[in-house]
Amino acid sequence: MHPILNVAIHAAKIAGKLIIQYYNYDLFNKKTIQENKIIISKITKKAEKLITKTIYKFYPQHVILNNQNKKIKKKIYWVINPINGIHNFIKNFPYFVISISVHINNNTEVAVIYEPICNEMFTCIRGRGAQLNGYRLRIGTTRNIHAESIAISFFIKEKKTFFKYINLVQKLFLQKNIKIFRSIGSTILELAYVAAGRIDGFLQTNLNCMNTAGAILLIQEAGGLIIDFWGTNNYVKSRNIIAGNPYIVKFILHSINT
DSSP states (O other), X not given: OOHHHHHHHHXXXXXXXXXXXXXXHHHHHTSOHHHHHHHHHHHHHHHHHHHHHXXXXXXXXXXXXXXXXXXXXXXXXXXXXXXXXXXXXXXXXXXXXXXXXXXXXXXXXXXXXXXXXXXXXXXXXXXXXXXXXXXXXXXXXXXXXXXXXXXXXXXXXXXXXXXXXXHHHHHHHHHHOOOOEEOOSOHHHHHHHHHTTSSSEEXXXXXXXXXXXXXXXXXXXXXXXXEOTTSXXXXXXXXXXXXXXXXXXXXXXXXXXX
16 A cells, blocks of 8 residues: 555544544534634644644655645645534534545645544545545446436525526436435535445535545546536636536536536
8 A cells, every 4th residue: 555545544544533522412502603613623623733743753844735725836745624524513414524635746646535433434546546445446337317316515605606506406407307416515525425436426616626636536546537517627727526427427517508
């Protein structure tokens, strides 16, 4: 196994143990929104500190970033997201992940996505395939549109975004009478589930590509396809993404552009 991947897995597991200690609905239930923000901020900072400490123990010369979009000039850097799906975590909804990705010359080379409640570890190395808990991961091969499920990550901050999503759902429904739509509340986990074949297709607007770079590599290494809403590979710039097996991606692309 790649030594960097070993370190990333180790760091994710350490952070996962810490996060699970705070996985308690009563911790947040009777607090105000502001109080919950303070609590979750402390938890994520503790987890981030553990991940950072673990990485620097083995690679003190590397640069570590959070999940914000930034222009990086360093040859090697790590991007960490201690909890993707924070609202799920607060509500005791067990679908959130720890995400760690390693970038070399601005290419994502290694990724780890850890779901601590289910103890599922998604990993990949560029050119070497993807795995789930050590077993090879392959994207779903469904061609049955009527039986497929499509995930749409809803991050709605303003009215125009809401109507944009409603328009996308309407087009998919009218094209093939798609009835199974999912929104888990963790974009990274949804993408990991696409790689695992648990979700057949995925689309989102206004994507944080720095945040999801590891999940994108996971899908590609599992044999999946990722494009933007115009059928190109410029999803980093456009921040719009469609993911799935080639057949499903083609169907979604055709549906939303009809």
